[in-house]
Amino acid sequence: MIEVEHLQKVYSTKGSLLNRSQVRAVRDVSFRIPEGGAISFIGESGCGKTTVGRILAGLEAPSAGIVRLDGVNIHQVAAGERRNLLRKIQLIHQDPYQALNPAYSIEQALSAPLRIMAKQKGDTARTWIRDRMEEVLTMVGLDPASVLYKYPHMLSGGQRQRIVIARALTVEPTVLVADEAVSMIDVSLRLGVLRLLRDLREKLNISLLFITHDVAAARYLGKGGRISVIYKGLIVEQGPTEGVISRPQHPYTQALLSAVPVLKGLERMGADRFILAKEMNAQSAAETGCLFADRCPFAQERCFSEAPTLIDGEYQYACHFPEVRQVAAVAME
Amino acid sequence: MSAELKHKQATAPAVQVRGLNVVYATNQGDLPAVRQVDLDIEARKITGIIGESGSGKSTLVMAMMNAVGKPGQIVSGSVEVLGVGDMLSIDRERQRKARGKELGLVFQAAQNSLNPLRRIGHQVLDLGRSHDVKDLRDLLRKAKDLLTRLGMDADRVLASYQHELSGGMRQRVGIMFALILDAKIVILDEATTALDMLSQASVLEIVRELHKERGLTTILVTHDMGVVADMADRVVVMYGGEIVEEGPSEFVLSHPAHPYTQGLVRAIPRISGDIDRAVPLQGAPADLKTYLEPGCPFYQRCPVAMPKCQESRPTSLAVSQDRKVACFKVTDHD
Numbered sequence: 001m002i003e004v005e006h007l008q009k010v011y012s013t014k015g016s017l018l019n020r021s022q023v024r025a026v027r028d029v030s031f032r033i034p035e036g037g038a039i040s041f042i043g044e045s046g047c048g049k050t051t052v053g054r055i056l057a058g059l060e061a062p063s064a065g066i067v068r069l070d071g072v073n074i075h076q077v078a079a080g081e082r083r084n085l086l087r088k089i090q091l092i093h094q095d096p097y098q099a100l101n102p103a104y105s106i107e108q109a110l111s112a113p114l115r116i117m118a119k120q121k122g123d124t125a126r127t128w129i130r131d132r133m134e135e136v137l138t139m140v141g142l143d144p145a146s147v148l149y150k151y152p153h154m155l156s157g158g159q160r161q162r163i164v165i166a167r168a169l170t171v172e173p174t175v176l177v178a179d180e181a182v183s184m185i186d187v188s189l190r191l192g193v194l195r196l197l198r199d200l201r202e203k204l205n206i207s208l209l210f211i212t213h214d215v216a217a218a219r220y221l222g223k224g225g226r227i228s229v230i231y232k233g234l235i236v237e238q239g240p241t242e243g244v245i246s247r248p249q250h251p252y253t254q255a256l257l258s259a260v261p262v263l264k265g266l267e268r269m270g271a272d273r274f275i276l277a278k279e280m281n282a283q284s285a286a287e288t289g290c291l292f293a294d295r296c297p298f299a300q301e302r303c304f305s306e307a308p309t310l311i312d313g314e315y316q317y318a319c320h321f322p323e324v325r326q327v328a329a330v331a332m333e
Numbered sequence: 334m335s336a337e338l339k340h341k342q343a344t345a346p347a348v349q350v351r352g353l354n355v356v357y358a359t360n361q362g363d364l365p366a367v368r369q370v371d372l373d374i375e376a377r378k379i380t381g382i383i384g385e386s387g388s389g390k391s392t393l394v395m396a397m398m399n400a401v402g403k404p405g406q407i408v409s410g411s412v413e414v415l416g417v418g419d420m421l422s423i424d425r426e427r428q429r430k431a432r433g434k435e436l437g438l439v440f441q442a443a444q445n446s447l448n449p450l451r452r453i454g455h456q457v458l459d460l461g462r463s464h465d466v467k468d469l470r471d472l473l474r475k476a477k478d479l480l481t482r483l484g485m486d487a488d489r490v491l492a493s494y495q496h497e498l499s500g501g502m503r504q505r506v507g508i509m510f511a512l513i514l515d516a517k518i519v520i521l522d523e524a525t526t527a528l529d530m531l532s533q534a535s536v537l538e539i540v541r542e543l544h545k546e547r548g549l550t551t552i553l554v555t556h557d558m559g560v561v562a563d564m565a566d567r568v569v570v571m572y573g574g575e576i577v578e579e580g581p582s583e584f585v586l587s588h589p590a591h592p593y594t595q596g597l598v599r600a601i602p603r604i605s606g607d608i609d610r611a612v613p614l615q616g617a618p619a620d621l622k623t624y625l626e627p628g629c630p631f632y633q634r635c636p637v638a639m640p641k642c643q644e645s646r647p648t649s650l651a652v653s654q655d656r657k658v659a660c661f662k663v664t665d666h667d
Binding site for chain 1: 484500538558585586601608
């Protein structure tokens with residue numbers, strides 16, 4: 001179980017002392033993932049979703065807020081202890097081409113973390129490492145005998161991403177953070193990797209944080225889980241996956257759903273579909289009012305003066321004028 | 334009779350590819366990247382060419398412009414472009430003029446196709462000079478109009494360097510460059526792949542509008558079935574350097590005939606319907622070895638493969654008036 005409360009991250013930009021400005025990448029993000037649960041963060045580039053993942057994986061320290069893993073605040077324990085805790089949280093990068101060292105064979109890549117584990121467990125038998133490698137490779141759907149001796153360049157993108165996932169699994173994590181884990185993979189293999197992550201969640205009871213801009217992938221992976229829609233570092237809508245997709249309340253969620261291409265011949269366009277023409281302006285420092293107001297096609301006066309707050313409950317959204325719009329495509333049959 | 338003739342002329346294909354073969358020279362011998370491709374690109378329609386990395390889709394469109402880079406080489410075939418002639422046999426100067434004037438290309442990563450050292454405005458002028466445009470002021474005015482049409486602050490963009498623009502904006506600048514010399518055939522090679530969902534949707538919307546306004550012939554090259562299904566009138570599916578299926582996109586999506594297309598369509602995660610109907614496609618994409626096999630390039634991954642498929646390659650045959658499939662399972666029954 002991982003709990004995140006009021007997470008904040010502020011970066012200051014380089015520049016002269018007078019000219020220095022601050023970027024609030026994450027403003028206020030709270031969520032919890034139960035064991036075996038899944039939460040998908042969706043939003044466009046620059047909305048702060050990757051930063052949330054990096055903080056969770058321990059690659060960045062939050063400016064404020066609490067990250068608790070099984071009840072322990074990971075930022076308030078001694079360094080050694082933290083390292084052990086963070087091992088439970090593994091990050092899967094977007095680019096499987098850069099995540100593996102090209103000079104290491106798959107066997108070398110997988111055995112490095114296992115050797116450390118073997119030492120700690122006092123289990124010095126060489127066979128344990130070997131068995132564990134074969135176990136994780138089988139788990140990710142690869143044949144150990146045919147990949148262990150290979151180097152990354154001999155594998156396809158999908159196979160590489162499976163290796164990266166296998167490597168993350170060697171240390172028996174309880175949380176996986178998958179940051180755009182399938183966007184660089186060939187389409188025909190993409191669903192296979194998504195299916196694998198979903199199976200791991202169910203079989204090994206691993207909690208999953210899936211960061212993506214692809215709503216359909218989030219829907220597939222996050223089945224039975226929750227979706228958080230994030231904009232400029234703030235959660236604007238949060239709820240059960242199917243509910244958010246079929247009954248979106250916030251205009252930003254609706255814009256994201258509208259942007260999903262409609263499969264002509266299989267789907268009908270949602271009746272209220274709209275295309276957001278205006279791009280995100282990171283500089284617009286209008287700190288009063290709703291952050292989305294300058295792009296929102298439904299914005300009214302109140303939106304520019306008063307910031308909406310996330311309403312409490314199972315289904316949350318932050319909008320002054322919430323309205324369900326039928327924007328997602330509808331299956332034809 | 335004459336009405337029929339007129340109709341025929343009006344629907345003459347904008348690009349007609351016949352018997353096209355492109356090979357890449359490797360140290361394992363020549364590798365056929367595009368094999369025996371026949372293709373008609375209908376004028377004033379949006380044609381989507383879909384395929385995975387290594388399927389030969391980018392090589393095919395580069396060959397249409399006779400711009401295949403080394404070690405690639407066009408071995409045989411012809412590419413008749415309406416109003417230009419055979420791109421593969423006309424003289425080089427005429428080819429160069431045709432690229433830009435008749436055929437506009439929007440690259441995959443517009444960030445890599447713009448000169449990082451020159452302002453966008455200067456690059457517009459460079460383009461004008463290389464195409465002997467007399468009135469450069471008029472060209473700049475056109476650039477401004479186009480940029481405004483694309484929803485940008487034209488003066489700001491023309492005075493910018495590429496690093497000052499966002500990914501979506503650079504992609505729009507790429508579209509401006511493809512259209513500024515009034516090209517009627519526009520090729521977008523993975524033009525929206527690097528963008529996130531929202532910028533992709535707005536760029537596609539603009540492509541759709543411009544296509545209509547200017548009566549363009551648009552060719553969308555992508556690996557994303559969703560983009561093709563949303564935008565294209567016709568879809569061409571490539572696998573292992575060959576066209577395995579083509580037809581009107583709605584029918585290809587609702588009734589895919591080739592096992593590869595069927596697998597692709599099934600493997601799209603959707604936001605509508607039962608999510609568990611999505612099934613992953615088995616096996617690995619076509620690689621070097623696939624190209625050299627004597628049989629069907631999809632044989633290794635095909636769930637309905639027959640012994641015959643390993644021995645000989647199926648050719649693309651018409652299964653109905655506007656639909657072609659290259660699969661023994663489909664064509665042998667007829």
